[in-house]
Amino acid sequence: MTTHTTTKAHAPLIPLPTGAARTGVLAGAALALIGTFLAWTWTEEFPGDLTVTGYPGGLQVVTLVGALLTLLFTLSGMGIRGLTWLTPGGKNSPVLLTALGVLGTTGYALAAISAQLGGIVNLEPGAWVSGIGALIAVIAALGLPADVPRAETDTTGTWGRFKNALKAPPASRAKELPASVEILIITAAFGTGLYIFAYGIDAYSELFVGFLITTALGATALFRAGLVDRLNRLTAKHRTITLTAALIAAACFPFTQTDESYALIGANILIFATVALGLNVVVGLAGLLDLGYVAFLGVGAYTAALVSGSPQSTFGVQFPFWAAVLTGAAASLVFGVVIGAPTLRLRGDYLAIVTLGFGEIFRITMNNLNGSAGPDVTNGSQGIPNIPDLELFGFNFGTPHDIAGFTLGRSGNYYLLMLLFTAVVVMVFRRSGESRIGRAWVAVREDETAATAMGINGFRVKLIAFALGATLAGFAGTVQAHVSYSITPEQYLFANTVPPNSAFLLAAVILGGMGTISGPLLGAALLYLIPAKLQFLEDFQLILFGLALILLMRFRPEGLVANKRAQLEYHETGQLDVPEQRLPDSTDVGTAKAGA
Structure with a gap:
C-alpha cells in the first residue's frame, strides 16, 4: 500500500x-x-x-x-x-x-x-x-x-x-x-x-x-x-486499425438491436451527425457563424423528394438513387453559392443574422409554394409524403433482409446506408481540412485581416467553405427524405425540441469540439439521443437539458473532443486541467500546419 x-x-x-x-x-x-x-x-x-x-x-x-x-x-x-x-x-x-x-x-x-x-x-x-x-x-x-x-x-x-x-x-x-x-x-x-x-x-x-x-x-x-x-x-x-475498428463497430450496431425503433434512432443520429460535420467546415474550420444551416439539409431533402417518384411530387419523375443524391447535393451547392456570394463579405454577428434570415426564408418559401400563395411545387405545409423506399442494385431498403443469420429491417438498412454516407463525409472533411484550402480556412478564422495581408483571398476561401458545407448537408438530406417518408417545412425550424435544427446543429459542433471530426459526431449523438430519451420529463426536459449544457460549457468550454489550440484558448497557461490529447481523427490544422 x-x-x-x-x-x-x-x-x-x-x-x-x-x-x-x-x-x-x-x-x-x-x-x-x-x-x-x-x-x-x-x-x-x-x-x-x-x-x-x-x-x-x-x-x-x-x-x-x-x-x-x-x-x-x-x-x-x-x-x-x-x-x-x-x-x-x-x-x-x-x-x-x-x-x-x-x-x-x-x-x-x-x-x-x-x-x-x-x-x-x-x-x-x-x-x-x-x-x-x-x-x-x-x-x-x-x-x-x-x-x-x-x-x-x-x-x-x-x-x-x-x-x-x-x-x-x-x-x-x-x-x-x-x-x-x-x-x-x-x-x-x-x-x-x-x-x-x-x-x-x-x-x-x-x-x-x-x-x-x-x-x-x-x-x-x-x-x-x-x-x-x-x-x-x-x-x-x-x-x-482505429478507423477500421470504428467503422466495423458502427456497422455492427443494427445487428445488436431487436427493435426497429432503436435502429431508426441510430439512422437519425447518423443523419444529424453528418450534417453537424458539414456545419463544422463552416463554423469549426472557417469560423463563420451560420444560424440557418438546416435550410441546406432541407434543400437536399426537398430536391430528392421531388425527383424520387413520390405520387405527390409535382415533377412526376423518378431518378435513380445515385442521380437523386447528386441532384440534391448540387441543389444545395447552388443555394450555398447564391446565398454566400452576397453575404460572406459580412462578419460576426451581421453574418449570423443574415444566415438566420435565410433559414426562415427557406421555411416560409416552402410553405408558400402551395399553388395558392405561389406556384404549386412543394404542397405547402402538407409537404411531400409517400416518398418511396430506395432500391439500389436490386436491394430494396424498405423490406427486411437476412444477413449472416440476422434479420435486418428497414431502419437497419437505412442505418448502414447512412453509415456509408457518413464515412464519405468524414473523408471529405479530413482531406479538405488537411489541404492548402483547409489551412487557409484556419488562417481566416484566426485573423482574416492578417490572412489577407499574407495573400489569402478571404472572400473566395469563405465561399468555398460555405459551398462545401451546404453540399454535405444536402448530401445527407437526400437520405433523410427517404428515411422519414415525408418532408414538411416544420422539420427545418431554427429551434424546436426535435433535432436536427440549426440551434442543435450549432450546439453539437461547439459542445463536441470545433475543428475535429469525432467531436461533432459525438456531440450530435448526445444531443439527439438525450432529448429523445427524456421526453417522459415533459416540461422539465428542456430545463434539465439546458442546465446540462451550461455545466458542460462551464467545465469543458473547448468541447468534449478538443485539439490543443482550443485547450490553450480556454485555459490559462499552466492551469490546463486536462492532458493533451490527439484523437486520430482530430483536424488540428491550425496548430500542426500553421506555418505550412
Whole structure:
C-alpha cells in the first residue's frame, strides 16, 4: 500500500487520514454493491423489476457497475499489484468521480421510486443499503488528497477547492507494448463503446437517466485517470486499425438491436451527425457563424423528394438513387453559392443574422409554394409524403433482409446506408481540412485581416467553405427524405425540441469540439439521443437539458473532443486541467500546419 505526503496545496476537502479515507471508500462502495443484490422495492410497477433478491436489474445494474469501478480505482490508488495501470495519471480524482456517479444514480433511483409509487415506504432495505453506502463512499472520497496542487487563487471557498479536487495531472508515458496487444486494446475499446451505446439506446426512460449519470461521471473518471490519454496515443499510432475498428463497430450496431425503433434512432443520429460535420467546415474550420444551416439539409431533402417518384411530387419523375443524391447535393451547392456570394463579405454577428434570415426564408418559401400563395411545387405545409423506399442494385431498403443469420429491417438498412454516407463525409472533411484550402480556412478564422495581408483571398476561401458545407448537408438530406417518408417545412425550424435544427446543429459542433471530426459526431449523438430519451420529463426536459449544457460549457468550454489550440484558448497557461490529447481523427490544422 502506497503512502502520500499531504501538503497544504494537496489538502483534502474533509480532513481525514489518507488510509482511513480509502478504507471508507472501499466500505461504502462495497456496501452499495451489496445493496444491488437486494430488493429495492416491493412492487413490479416501477420499471426494471427491482423486486428480485440476488439478481440485479435495471438501475441496480447501473449502480453495481459504478460501485465496481469505484472499488477498482480505489484499489489501484492503493498500489495493489496488477491494478496500478488503471490510474496512470490521477489516483484520487477518479475515485471521487465514480463515487459521485454511484450516489447520483442511487439517489435518483430512490427519488423516482418514491415519486412514482407514492412515498419512501415503497423502498425496500436494498435501496437504503446502496444509498447509504454511496453516501459513505462520497464523504470518504472527499477526504482523499488532491491529485494536483491547488492554485493559490483556488484555495479559498468550497467551490474552488472542490473544482481543484477534480483535476488530475497528465498521464505518464507507458512502456511500449507488443503491436498485437495494442491492436487488441483498441478493438476492445471500440467493442466496449458499441456495447455502451447500444445499452443506452435500449434503456427505458428511468434507466436512461441513471445510465447517463454513471456514464458521464465514469467517462470523466477514465479521462482524469489518464486511460483516455493512453488510448489516444495508441489510436494515433495505429490510425488505420482505429478507423477500421470504428467503422466495423458502427456497422455492427443494427445487428445488436431487436427493435426497429432503436435502429431508426441510430439512422437519425447518423443523419444529424453528418450534417453537424458539414456545419463544422463552416463554423469549426472557417469560423463563420451560420444560424440557418438546416435550410441546406432541407434543400437536399426537398430536391430528392421531388425527383424520387413520390405520387405527390409535382415533377412526376423518378431518378435513380445515385442521380437523386447528386441532384440534391448540387441543389444545395447552388443555394450555398447564391446565398454566400452576397453575404460572406459580412462578419460576426451581421453574418449570423443574415444566415438566420435565410433559414426562415427557406421555411416560409416552402410553405408558400402551395399553388395558392405561389406556384404549386412543394404542397405547402402538407409537404411531400409517400416518398418511396430506395432500391439500389436490386436491394430494396424498405423490406427486411437476412444477413449472416440476422434479420435486418428497414431502419437497419437505412442505418448502414447512412453509415456509408457518413464515412464519405468524414473523408471529405479530413482531406479538405488537411489541404492548402483547409489551412487557409484556419488562417481566416484566426485573423482574416492578417490572412489577407499574407495573400489569402478571404472572400473566395469563405465561399468555398460555405459551398462545401451546404453540399454535405444536402448530401445527407437526400437520405433523410427517404428515411422519414415525408418532408414538411416544420422539420427545418431554427429551434424546436426535435433535432436536427440549426440551434442543435450549432450546439453539437461547439459542445463536441470545433475543428475535429469525432467531436461533432459525438456531440450530435448526445444531443439527439438525450432529448429523445427524456421526453417522459415533459416540461422539465428542456430545463434539465439546458442546465446540462451550461455545466458542460462551464467545465469543458473547448468541447468534449478538443485539439490543443482550443485547450490553450480556454485555459490559462499552466492551469490546463486536462492532458493533451490527439484523437486520430482530430483536424488540428491550425496548430500542426500553421506555418505550412
